[in-house]
Amino acid sequence: MTTAEVGVVPDAATIEQIARDVLAEHPPASTPITHLMGAWYDAGLTWVYFPRGFGGLDAPRSLQPLANRLMREAGGPEPRTVNTIGYGIVAGTIRRYATPELASRLLRPLATGEEKWCQLFSEPGAGSDLAGLTTRAVRDGDGWRITGQKVWNSLAHQSRWAILLARTDPDVPKHKGLTYFILDMQTPGVTVRPLRQLTGRAQFNEVFLDEVYLPDTQRFGDVGAGWIVANSTLGDERTSLGDRVSARGSGAIGDALALWAEKPENHSPILREQLTRLWIRAEAHRLTSDRARVAATMGVQGPESAITKLVGSELTQQIYEYCIELLGPEGTLIDTYSPEAPDDESGPTAIQRKYLRSRATTIEGGTSEILRNVIGERVLKLPQELRADKGIPWRDVPR
Amino acid sequence: MTQEFEFTEEMKELREMVREFCAEFSDEQTVRQTMETEAGYDAALWQRFGSELGVFGLAVAEELGGAGLGLVHHAIVVEELGAALVCGPVLGTLCLAIPALSALPEETIRAEYLPGLVSGETTATVAIPQRAGEYSPDDLSVDAVSDGEAFALSGRLDYVADGSTADVLFIAARTPTGVALFAVDSESTGVERTRLFTLDQTRRQATIVLQNAAARLICAETETPDVLVQTLATATALLAASQVGGGQRMLDATIAHVSSRIQFGQAIGAFQAIKHRCANMLIAEEQARSAAYHAAWAIQDGTDEPLIAASLAKAVASESFLWISRSAIQLHGGMGFTWEGAPQLYLKRATADSLTLGTAAEHTERLARVAIDEWEPALV
Ligand SMILES: Cc1cc2nc3c(=O)[nH]c(=O)nc-3n(C[C@H](O)[C@H](O)[C@H](O)COP(=O)(O)OP(=O)(O)OC[C@H]3O[C@@H](n4cnc5c(N)ncnc54)[C@H](O)[C@@H]3O)c2cc1C
Numbered sequence: 055m056t057t058a059e060v061g062v063v064p065d066a067a068t069i070e071q072i073a074r075d076v077l078a079e080h081p082p083a084s085t086p087i088t089h090l091m092g093a094w095y096d097a098g099l100t101w102v103y104f105p106r107g108f109g110g111l112d113a114p115r116s117l118q119p120l121a122n123r124l125m126r127e128a129g130g131p132e133p134r135t136v137n138t139i140g141y142g143i144v145a146g147t148i149r150r151y152a153t154p155e156l157a158s159r160l161l162r163p164l165a166t167g168e169e170k171w172c173q174l175f176s177e178p179g180a181g182s183d184l185a186g187l188t189t190r191a192v193r194d195g196d197g198w199r200i201t202g203q204k205v206w207n208s209l210a211h212q213s214r215w216a217i218l219l220a221r222t223d224p225d226v227p228k229h230k231g232l233t234y235f236i237l238d239m240q241t242p243g244v245t246v247r248p249l250r251q252l253t254g255r256a257q258f259n260e261v262f263l264d265e266v267y268l269p270d271t272q273r274f275g276d277v278g279a280g281w282i283v284a285n286s287t288l289g290d291e292r293t294s295l296g297d298r299v300s301a302r303g304s305g306a307i308g309d310a311l312a313l314w315a316e317k318p319e320n321h322s323p324i325l326r327e328q329l330t331r332l333w334i335r336a337e338a339h340r341l342t343s344d345r346a347r348v349a350a351t352m353g354v355q356g357p358e359s360a361i362t363k364l365v366g367s368e369l370t371q372q373i374y375e376y377c378i379e380l381l382g383p384e385g386t387l388i389d390t391y392s393p394e395a396p397d398d399e400s401g402p403t404a405i406q407r408k409y410l411r412s413r414a415t416t417i418e419g420g421t422s423e424i425l426r427n428v429i430g431e432r433v434l435k436l437p438q439e440l441r442a443d444k445g446i447p448w449r450d451v452p453r
Numbered sequence: 454m455t456q457e458f459e460f461t462e463e464m465k466e467l468r469e470m471v472r473e474f475c476a477e478f479s480d481e482q483t484v485r486q487t488m489e490t491e492a493g494y495d496a497a498l499w500q501r502f503g504s505e506l507g508v509f510g511l512a513v514a515e516e517l518g519g520a521g522l523g524l525v526h527h528a529i530v531v532e533e534l535g536a537a538l539v540c541g542p543v544l545g546t547l548c549l550a551i552p553a554l555s556a557l558p559e560e561t562i563r564a565e566y567l568p569g570l571v572s573g574e575t576t577a578t579v580a581i582p583q584r585a586g587e588y589s590p591d592d593l594s595v596d597a598v599s600d601g602e603a604f605a606l607s608g609r610l611d612y613v614a615d616g617s618t619a620d621v622l623f624i625a626a627r628t629p630t631g632v633a634l635f636a637v638d639s640e641s642t643g644v645e646r647t648r649l650f651t652l653d654q655t656r657r658q659a660t661i662v663l664q665n666a667a668a669r670l671i672c673a674e675t676e677t678p679d680v681l682v683q684t685l686a687t688a689t690a691l692l693a694a695s696q697v698g699g700g701q702r703m704l705d706a707t708i709a710h711v712s713s714r715i716q717f718g719q720a721i722g723a724f725q726a727i728k729h730r731c732a733n734m735l736i737a738e739e740q741a742r743s744a745a746y747h748a749a750w751a752i753q754d755g756t757d758e759p760l761i762a763a764s765l766a767k768a769v770a771s772e773s774f775l776w777i778s779r780s781a782i783q784l785h786g787g788m789g790f791t792w793e794g795a796p797q798l799y800l801k802r803a804t805a806d807s808l809t810l811g812t813a814a815e816h817t818e819r820l821a822r823v824a825i826d827e828w829e830p831a832l833v
Contacts, residue, residue, distance in 0.1 A: 303828070311828050330821040338769045341743035348458040361736050423729075430728035434708050434735060437720040439728075 082130035116351035136167035151274035172213035191220035210259040232280030254391030307336035367415035374409040475537035488654035494541035503573020510571030518568035524753040528694040535695030545578030545615030552687040578619040586811030597626040616659030631674030653805035686759040690748035693766035696774040741773035768816035771807035
């Protein structure tokens with residue numbers, strides 16, 4: 055069994071050897087996912103750029119795509135699918151803000167998917183204007199008491215842990231009075247109620263928090279620094295998306311191409327042109343994502359990463375709109391709207407289900423309108439809009 | 454070797470260097486003056502770019518006066534010249550002739566022409582029959598006859614980039630056994646050049662009529678088709694890089710304008726209708742940049758099908774540059790519609806670029822053929 059020598063920065067060859075050893079010993083086809091991902095974590099391959107003992111090898115981040123690719127080629131899962139929010143947003147935050155004891159308690163079960171994570175940010179009164187949220191955190195001895203209501207929380211009904219933003223100081227402007235916590239969802243006072251989506255499934259929830267206690271060790275970052283911590287995780291999410299490498303003709307556009315090939319009887323010059331235009335945009339988007347990935351591994355955060363979410367989400371929507379058109383009358387059918395049916399977008403009406411699901415892509419994780427504001431103000435440095443709540447203590451903002 | 458999209462420090466410095474040189478010696482004022490002259494460019498300045506700055510031969514082998522760095526470097530130079538609308542044979546010499554000559558099999562011929570083009574002392578252009586940026590032998594309009602020793606060309610060539618000023622014309626012509634590439638001295642008898650009045654005054658064209666013009670064979674029938682295909686793919690990718698440069702310049706100008714123009718008591722860039730259009734301009738620009746540099750890297754390193762990469766680059770960059778320059782006019786308001794304002798120059802360049810070496814629609818159609826009609830699920 056190869057191990058990386060302590061004190062030496064592992065190179066690509068070392069990572070590859072370690073990965074091949076793990077995969078040989080735990081063939082993905084016959085190993086339960088939690089065991090496979092556990093072995094992967096213990097070998098330091100989950101996040102090669104994390105410290106040793108925490109799922110990493112102190113290696114350069116640019117080597118992560120290599121590890122992911124070897125896993126994929128061996129038939130293993132795309133890591134994010136094991137614990138979407140855990141991998142996408144939480145892991146990097148834990149690494150940066152948790153004590154070593156807490157980090158070693160949390161990271162392994164996160165990596166294996168045994169403990170799923172969810173994000174308790176949005177509220178009925180605070181969506182795009184997340185910093186305006188109302189949920190209160192009040193000091194209580196060595197810890198905090200949390201009270202409020204969260205909403206649209208994906209996978210909260212299956213999660214053991216949550217990241218949570220709450221207001222610790224209502225007397226300062228909205229961004230300054232927030233603090234970032236992690237919450238054990240099994241704590242008394244937490245109530246999770248699934249909400250049904252337009253797809254028929256119930257993948258997101260409302261979460262009620264009633265005087266929920268959490269110890270101060272579960273606070274990440276300083277009191278009042280919650281907005282900064284939350285933004286650092288958004289950055290992580292963007293770069294972690296960059297660890298994925300996509301091939302020409304894969305993903306949504308691959309669905310459209312396959313459908314086109316399957317339905318010669320529905321072909322027309324207009325549909326052919328529309329498909330070509332979508333293909334061109336998908337290619338330009340794929341290449342821009344590649345460019346963002348290369349820039350990120352070189353330590354440059356270019357405008358590319360701010361753009362890829364916006365373009366990708368709108369493109370995905372338009373591709374499935376196209377697919378529905380191409381389906382013709384068949385597009386009027388759906389297999390089931392049962393809330394219990396698996397949310398895996400497969401089955402005989404997979405295209406219809408993906409079409410419905412794609413309506414969320416331009417809302418979740420920041421709406422397209424908000425992202426255009428972000429690109430305008432943070433990337434292009436355009437003047438800010440007049441904001442009615444600017445500089446005013448949160449308590450005095452109309453809501 | 455760099456991996457795709459690995460823009461190194463040295464590339465950044467190259468970009469800065471060309472940009473500063475353009476800002477100093479080919480600012481907008483200079484461009485406006487030069488575009489009104491008969492020649493349409495300043496030969497002395499062109500030569501300074503080639504010799505003093507030394508940026509014309511970055512993709513040319515060192516033994517031929519170049520730097521041997523590759524097409525990505527060359528594309529960066531072309532992008533910056535496009536950003537500044539530098540007058541001169543960018544299309545004829547940098548996009549077409551240098552790549553064509555570099556692709557020639559015969560070392561002695563390359564050695565004869567390339568050093569002069571690289572130093573900027575001579576200029577050239579290439580006339581290749583093409584449709585949608587794709588070599589099209591059916592559209593050949595020039596015939597070559599040989600008396601056993603020398604060749605003579607006859608025929609008519611339309612829309613020849615930089616045709617009225619180029620010293621050497623590289624022309625594809627039909628011979629009894631196929632298509633070959635010839636060099637014609639533009640001053641020789643039997644060459645009649647007529648300057649055309651172009652919508653984009655910074656990019657000149659000519660009609661050339663040949664009547665038994667003395668020609669020299671530089672590439673035989675067996676090799677010529679490959680050379681022409683490769684030249685067109687490379688030129689198309691380079692033109693896309695130039696479009697990226699123009700788009701970036703108009704985006705920057707627009708951002709500067711909407712950040713300082715005050716209406717309703719605030720900078721107009723604070724209004725979402727303006728801000729979101731600017732965000733969309735940036736998105737369009739970045740998509741074009743990715744596609745154009747993918748093509749440059751792909752042709753340089755052989756990592757993608759050159760025709761697909763070049764068509765993708767040209768289709769995306771044409772639409773982006775056109776849309777960005779039209780948006781620039783809109784967001785500049787009345788200023789955007791004046792002769793004095795910069796946006797008009799870029800709109801005209803964007804229009805001309807989009808119709809040169811294949812329109813966006815033509816490249817889209819070509820991609821429809823290779824990416825949709827011939828797509829095979831098993832190959833993905
Ligand atoms: C499938 C799905 C999963 C989600 N998962 C989670 C999760 O796990 N955890 C979590 O915390 N949240 C989650 N969300 C919530 C998501 O982040 C919010 O829905 C989103 O931020 C928008 O907030 P909102 O729904 O309150 O809409 P609003 O903010 O009310 O927006 C309504 C409309 O107004 C526009 N708008 C708002 N402000 C502006 C402005 N300043 N300028 C221009 N237009 C504006 C918006 O773009 C939108 O079109 C999820 C949402 C979806 C759809």
